[in-house]
Amino acid sequence: MERHFDEQLQGLKNHLMKMSALAEVMIADAVKTVVERDAAAVSPVYEREEIVNQMEIEIDEICLTLIALHQPTAGDLRFIMGAVKTNAELERLADEAVNIVQKAEHLLNVPQLKPFSLIPEMATIARGMVRDSLRAFVNRNVDLAREVLLRDDRLDDLKAKMSVKLTAYMSEDPGSVPRALDLLLISRYLERIGDHATNISEIAIFVVEGLDVRHHADQKRFVNRTNGHADNLA
Amino acid sequence: MERHFDEQLQGLKNHLMKMSALAEVMIADAVKTVVERDAAAVSPVYEREEIVNQMEIEIDEICLTLIALHQPTAGDLRFIMGAVKTNAELERLADEAVNIVQKAEHLLNVPQLKPFSLIPEMATIARGMVRDSLRAFVNRNVDLAREVLLRDDRLDDLKAKMSVKLTAYMSEDPGSVPRALDLLLISRYLERIGDHATNISEIAIFVVEGLDVRHHADQKRFVNRTNGHADNLA
Numbered sequence A, B: 001m002e003r004h005f006d007e008q009l010q011g012l013k014n015h016l017m018k019m020s021a022l023a024e025v026m027i028a029d030a031v032k033t034v035v036e037r038d039a040a041a042v043s044p045v046y047e048r049e050e051i052v053n054q055m056e057i058e059i060d061e062i063c064l065t066l067i068a069l070h071q072p073t074a075g076d077l078r079f080i081m082g083a084v085k086t087n088a089e090l091e092r093l094a095d096e097a098v099n100i101v102q103k104a105e106h107l108l109n110v111p112q113l114k115p116f117s118l119i120p121e122m123a124t125i126a127r128g129m130v131r132d133s134l135r136a137f138v139n140r141n142v143d144l145a146r147e148v149l150l151r152d153d154r155l156d157d158l159k160a161k162m163s164v165k166l167t168a169y170m171s172e173d174p175g176s177v178p179r180a181l182d183l184l185l186i187s188r189y190l191e192r193i194g195d196h197a198t199n200i201s202e203i204a205i206f207v208v209e210g211l212d213v214r215h216h217a218d219q220k221r222f223v224n225r226t227n228g229h230a231d232n233l234a
Helices: A002-035 A039-069 A074-108 A118-138 A142-172 A174-213 A216-233 B002-035 B039-069 B074-108 B118-138 B142-172 B174-213 B216-233
Strands: none
Touching: A002 A039, A002 A074, A002 A118, A002 A174, A039 A074, A039 B074, A074 A118, A074 A174, A074 B039, A074 B074, A118 A142, A118 A174, A142 A174, A142 B174, A174 B142, A174 B174, B002 B039, B002 B074, B002 B118, B002 B174, B039 B074, B074 B118, B074 B174, B118 B142, B118 B174, B142 B174
């Protein structure tokens, strides 16, 4: 029974890593469409989205099964709850890749405004954040999780830079407005991907650090306290 | 023990409803800042965000405690997993209210571009979607959940209308670009709130309809099948 649980837990981790790898490829393809104006990179993004959506359902079911069939320890239970949350974040960040490719499809039909080197730079950071936040979660590596959180500042800076540049373009050349808007939204989608990776890193920290401070007796006390807190909000 | 579980489950539902009510007030205040140019509505949004963030942590702990101390049936377990996911959606949609108020603060310092009646309309729809998706989840009301999903189309239409109007403004009057951009992003944040409410409605459906089709034996089979599926992706 114990061995079966460990195998299923490993299966859960493998699923999450595969979903993360799919999302990473989706981001790369979506940005390739923007930067290299490569129409062939469009449809694989939509195809992978379908797989990611299916995997989200499957991962939730694996989590439910793990809890229902085994009675995981507090630490494993916390990890499985973290997996449910991470799963949702992965699906959402894959959706951002779809948002990017939709804007990229508009841009394929019009002359290029300008090659923006900041977009590939943002994509590289975002992809790295996705990969490493997942590694941090699966390996319960709090140091890596915290390091990912720091990278989000750089992504925010690049988004702000893009915003300044593109606002200037729109003010100077009214003809550039639709294209500049698409690029502005693309930079925001990339920043959102970083936000989802940040959320995953925070989940990783919650899973590990919760372990050290909480135990059975504390849990009861905690529920009483939180009930009291919520009443204050009524 | 059974009664204790039911009480805690009711406490969980109450927490989620309170968090949803807080988020609704945040959306109303954020949009009041935009539409009525009411600076007094700004700081309550930030104050409530802190409470919502705290509640997110507490609700996760309640869910963990419910599973760890009791061994919920498959149906209750599925509901608690849904609560973990709904909890995250509520926190994220409250963040969108913060995004709105941040843009509204810019707009308070510049002359009004134009009163946009579509923004209050979008806000009304979005708030109703939040309230009803939560009611659908807590009461396991699939019909209401499906009805909420339909309302999202109207929100998408209004966002598209805002986008057309604001793009035209920017093209015609370069001086309007920064203000029009803020309004465009505000309309997108409202649409995102609708997306989160859509996600909550889908969770409500997943919780109820999963109950009818899944049971112990099926779960084992399902895990085997999904492992096979994931291997195909490798």
